[in-house]
Amino acid sequence: MKKIVAFSLLVYCISCSPGPEKNKDKKAERKKEIQRIAVKKDSLQRDTIEFVSYNDDFDYSQLNGKKGKEEISYINDQNNDRSFLRGDLIAIEYKNDSIYIAGDGETPQNAEWIVSAKKIKDGKVSKFRKEYNLPIKYHYSKEGEISSTYLDHLYKLAEYYIANSKKDLIKISLKNKEQLGYSVEKQKKNEKDYYVLGIYVEFEHRVSPFQWLYIDPETDTIYEYDLPNDKLIEFP
DSSP states (O other): OOHHHHHHHHHHHHSSSSSSHHHHHHHHHHHHHHHHTTTTTOEEEEEEEEEEEESEEEEHHHHEEEETTEEEEEEETOOOOOOOOOOOOEEEEEEEEEOOOOOSOOOOEEEEEEEEEEEEEOOOHHHHHHHSSOOEEEEEEEEOOOHHHHHHHHHHHHHHHHHHHHHHHHHHHHHHTOOEEEEEEEEEETTTEEEEEEEEEEEEEEEEOOEEEEOTTTTTOEEEETTTTTTEOHHH
C-alpha cells in the first residue's frame, strides 16, 4: 500500500513540475520580448521646442520642454550643454533608444534620446539677462536651512517671473534699470508648504516688497498672491 501511495505522489509531482521544454519556451519568449523592446529604435528625428528645464537628479539626465501646451521630456545623457534658459526656442535632433532603470532588472524601456540641441531664438529670460544686465539681489533667513542648490533654483524661478511679468511696477523698474531683489521664506498656506518670495525694488538701501510669490516645491508652480482676496493665482 505504501509503495502505491509513494508511486502516486511521484507521478503527481512529475505531472505538476514544468518540463524542460516549457522552461525553454519561457526563456525564449522572455529573450524575444527583451530583443523586441531593445531593437525598437528609430532613425534620427528633428523638432523645434520651447526649453523649460534640465533635470540631472535621475538615473538619466533629462531635458524638459514644451510643444504648444504639451510638456515633453528627453533623455539628455549625451549632451553636456547646460546653457539654455527657460523659454528659449531650440532645435533638437533625437532618436528612440533603450534605457535601463535601476531596480528594474535587465528589461529595457524605450525613450527619446537627445543627439544634438541648438538655440535658434532667445526666450524672454535670455533677453532679460542681456537687457537688464544686473544680478537680482536676494536675502533669506539662515534658519530656513535652504540649500545653495535650491536657492539657485529659486533664483531661476524669480528670474522667469520678472522676465515674463506684466506688472507695471516691474516693467518700469526694468526700463529704469532699478535694482530688483526678493526675500525668501518658508510659509504654510491652506495646510501646504510653500517658498514665499517678496519681490522689491531697492532704493537708498531701503526695500519694500510690492509683489508676493508662492512657489510650490513639488511642482515648481509659481503663484501670485492676490492680497485683497487672500488667494493664489497661478502664473503661466
